[in-house]
Amino acid sequence: MSRKKYTIAVLQLNLNDKPQNNLEKCKQWVRDAAAKKAEVILLPELYSSHYFCQSEEVANFEFAEPRDGVSFQEFSALAKELGVVIIVPFFEKRMPGIYHNSAFTIDTDGSEAGLYRKMHIPDDPHFYEKFYFTPGDIGFKAFETTKGKLGTLICWDQWYPEAARLTALQGAEVLFYPTAIGWHPQEKNEYGENQKGAWMNAMKGHAVSNGVYVAAANRIGLEKYIEGTEGIQFWGSSFIAGPQGEILAQASEDQEEILMAEVDLDLQENVRQNWPFFRDRRIDAYGEITKRALD
Template structure:
């Protein structure tokens, strides 16, 4: 299968979990009707971004794998014959929770999961309170549409994560995401942040010679405590090819983004830009240090 049509669902989320799921399902159906074989949902797509505050009641939203979300979306994947990349708040054990992406095969089975490795702790993004760092490593998930290098949001800033996925055979990098602005920032600061977000992910495509799919949420979500200014999620989901070229870009509204990947291009690009060949693996030992003093 040289050509692969992929879709990203960029969605604004409400307090009503069932309404969010219904909207996701409708978008997945539309994407499948347009020929998408792989559909990617954004980070924590069944509800609002609860990490703006530290609230133990939020742990009630966590669920097991398999569980309600995987059962629902597995049935949908099987019905439509598509591979789905989903995201949920995983309850692994009492007091042990993860931010987890689950990949569902087109026959409805669970192809694999990835637990978010890099966990931020910034104003309005208090994820360390909720999520244990992932322990599954950087392993691609093998599916009928190829080997998927699934990472999650904050992971997208780390070239090491992208490289390790590529070295393990990932054919595409996928980033379910929830990122946005503090409304109090200046317009110039907002633009710098979004440009950096786009640039670093396009660089992962360039450095590894594989496509990148980044699905972000959109819309304003208030801080439920009232202490903060809330987050304006900037959307701007995109699909980039193996030279970082844009294949499709979304705006700042709800949208289904679709593009066709030419799987042969990664091989062709790596032949003219042989970055993997020229890596000095004998000289990179210090990468496992926190800092060189």
């Protein structure tokens, strides 16, 4: 007899509109997922706006909100009404001059189960996040909820096995990755297949090496709002993987979708018993991992 199972959902959406419209849209999609019996629901990264990090503009700080702002208030009420857990990524204004790319996890009673602040901040062409976001300073987190123990990481964190491992070691049953990742249109034909493949392989690897479920929620659509640029074509392909890296659900590259899968903790435990990677870790030999380089 199964000890515990619960259903998770990933929302893949086009978020190329005004904050109020995105808020109302996402609330409706959460309702739709809950109606399909989802118990934990994940939104994409920076859900309330277009991906403004394509440029460095002070005016974009207007998209930021405090930790207890409208996003928390609205989704807190919705989580309590529906009896679901909601993971909400948002642009956090901590204080004047300090902003974070954050996500709060809201429990079924509307309370905040925990806050995560993105630890790894990229600075690539048209992904100019260092202009906006202070790196997270509260570490990697796994949060107890009434549905399960959940870990949240954000987009660029997905390339770092250390982040996945430290979150899993805290007991996270699922690693949730709200994401905004896509192609530069002029590069897609030459590099696109390998770029997207690397993205999926990296996170499937986190699932395997930690024996956890992994869920990624990406955007779709071409977001082109800067004159003289081709914008970013978000590649969708959101997915949920099981603890052996098996794909349980995957979205298209260009359609809005709800992905759902069941988290089976008995299966997870069985996988870890047969592939005991945590048991065989040589924690006595890893001290140098905290160094920048070993030259």
